[in-house]
Amino acid sequence: MSKISTFKLEGLVAATFTPFDEDGNIAFSKFEDYCEHLVRNDVNQVYVNGTTGEGMSLTLEERKQVVEKWIEIGKNRLKKIVVQVGALNLHDSLEMVHHAVGAGADAIATVPSLFFRPTSIDSLVEYCKKIAAAAPELPFYYYHLPSVTGVELNMEDFMRAAVHEIPSLVGIKFSSKDLVDMIGILNIPAPHRADGKLNVVFGCDEQLMAAMTLGADGSVGSTCNFMAAVYHRMFGFTSNFNLVEARKEQYRSQQLCRIMYRYGSLWGNNVAALKYLMAMAGPNMGPPRPPMRKATLAEFNQFKSEISDLGFFDWLK
Numbered sequence: 349m350s351k352i353s354t355f356k357l358e359g360l361v362a363a364t365f366t367p368f369d370e371d372g373n374i375a376f377s378k379f380e381d382y383c384e385h386l387v388r389n390d391v392n393q394v395y396v397n398g399t400t401g402e403g404m405s406l407t408l409e410e411r412k413q414v415v416e417k418w419i420e421i422g423k424n425r426l427k428k429i430v431v432q433v434g435a436l437n438l439h440d441s442l443e444m445v446h447h448a449v450g451a452g453a454d455a456i457a458t459v460p461s462l463f464f465r466p467t468s469i470d471s472l473v474e475y476c477k478k479i480a481a482a483a484p485e486l487p488f489y490y491y492h493l494p495s496v497t498g499v500e501l502n503m504e505d506f507m508r509a510a511v512h513e514i515p516s517l518v519g520i521k522f523s524s525k526d527l528v529d530m531i532g533i534l535n536i537p538a539p540h541r542a543d544g545k546l547n548v549v550f551g552c553d554e555q556l557m558a559a560m561t562l563g564a565d566g567s568v569g570s571t572c573n574f575m576a577a578v579y580h581r582m583f584g585f586t587s588n589f590n591l592v593e594a595r596k597e598q599y600r601s602q603q604l605c606r607i608m609y610r611y612g613s614l615w616g617n618n619v620a621a622l623k624y625l626m627a628m629a630g631p632n633m634g635p636p637r638p639p640m641r642k643a644t645l646a647e648f649n650q651f652k653s654e655i656s657d658l659g660f661f662d663w664l665k
Contacts, residue, residue, distance in 0.1 A: 352516050353542040355455060355487040357428060357549045360579055361393040361568040362386055363400035365623060366414055368634035374410060376417055381631045383421050389576040393428040394418060395457070395521070397444075399496065400570040400619055403432055404462070405637040408440055412447050419452050430568075432491060434459035438478060445482040456480075457489035457521055460499045469501055473509050480514045487518040493551070494524055504532030507546060511538050521568050523551030527558060534563045554605040557582055557598040570622050571601060571608075574629035578663050603658050611651050616640035624648060628655065629664055 367378035386392070396418050397403035397411050406414065415431050422429055431453040433444035441458060448456050458479050466472035480488040490510070494500040503520065510517050518541065522530050530548065538546045550559035553569045556579065560567075572579050578597050585594035608625065612618035620636040624643060627633065635642045643651065 351485070352487050352518060353540060355428075355518050356547045356565065357393060357430070357519070357568070358566045359393070359583065360391050360572045360576055361395050361428070361430070361549060361566060362391045362573050363395045363398050363551075363568050363570050364418070365573065365619075365626060365633040366397075366401045366403075366406065367631070368637065370634065372635070372637055374406075374413065375634055376413075378631060378633065379417050379421055382633070383418075383425060385630045386573070386576075387425050390580060391572055391576050392426050393430070394422065394426055395430045395568045396432065398432040398457075398491065398568075399493065399523075400573075400622060401432075402619060402637055404435075408435075408443060411444060412451075415448060415451050415453065423452065428454045430455045430457055430489065432457045432459070433479065434462070434491060436462050438475065441479050442482050445479060449483045449486060453486065455487035455489065455518070456483055457491045459491045459493060459497050462497060465497065465499050466501070469506050469509055472499065472501060472506055473513050476510060476517075477513050480516045484516055486516060488514060488516040489519050489521055489547075489549075490517070491521045492524055493521075503529050504536070507533050507536050511536060511540070511546070515540055517546075519547030519549065519565075521549050521551050522559075522564070523568075525552050525555055527555070527562060530559065530564065531562050554598075554602040556601065557586060557594055560586060570619075571604065571625070573622075574626045575601070575604070575660075575664060577665070600658070600663055604655070604660060607651070607654050607658070611643075611647070614647065615643055621651070624651060625655070628652060629661075 367375040369375045431448040435441045548564045549566045549568045550564040553571045582597035608621045612621040617640050620640040623633045
């Protein structure tokens with residue numbers, strides 16, 4: 349069987365941070381400890397240069413260096429390395445695709461173009477078709493993040509059209525809270541897939557239990573970088589039909605996200621707050637890049653106090 353027919357993301361996939369030093373340069377020395385932290389917490393799949401990784405705040409050369417570093421340190425320790433190749437324009441995306449192929453990525457994913465945006469199902473299919481065709485041997489995912497990209501097309505309609513036009517399409521990273529749209533995708537026949545189904549991974553951590561119950565295969569998320577234990581327990585409880593305990597774990601994620609969103613708004617984006625959470629529970633990924641800003645010491649201490657009051661540090665045990 350071909351890689352495209354059998355490739356599947358399941359369980360937890362870390363949407364990786366890009367570590368920076370205090371001057372805003374990529375801190376390549378931090379990747380080794382970061383990878384070890386993920387593996388130690390039974391997270392062995394990564395999604396590189398996405399939103400959490402501040403991919404759009406990096407130059408193309410920096411993005412390539414990040415990909416190369418993850419493949420260098422992760423090839424013998426990680427099961428799957430997916431590279432997000434989307435950019436402001438098609439030419440930059442194609443450059444990232446060719447680099448991902450040469451570097452040895454396991455799969456690619458893309459957001460739509462981010463300035464002049466696709467405005468119809470047909471235009472989005474054609475855009476993705478060009479990107480996927482540049483690496484026909486690599487599994488291809490569409491990254492649906494309408495709150496950021498502004499492309500709010502119905503994904504069931506898109507995927508029904510795309511499966512006939514993009515032979516390497518294996519699935520979607522679905523980062524929308526529209527579960528009605530998501531469940532439609534789960535019922536689309538995929539003739540080029542060994543099991544006949546598209547691979548759907550969810551991207552809204554505070555709704556993950558609901559998505560998994562509806563049939564999502566896994567999660568590409570940010571918070572599993574530092575609280576994988578919560579999600580491992582939630583998956584275990586859900587698979588054993590212990591929904592009462594599973595809901596407790598999901599509520600923990602929801603409580604954390606509510607505070608994270610509030611401080612993220614203060615600092616420019618949720619990624620800033622997520623980086624500070626990572627520093628509390630794992631390797632320090634450094635500050636975010638502008639237009640996000642660093643927290644003041646008083647802000648950080650207040651943030652940490654609120655997180656601690658939730659019981660966050662006890663959840664990680």
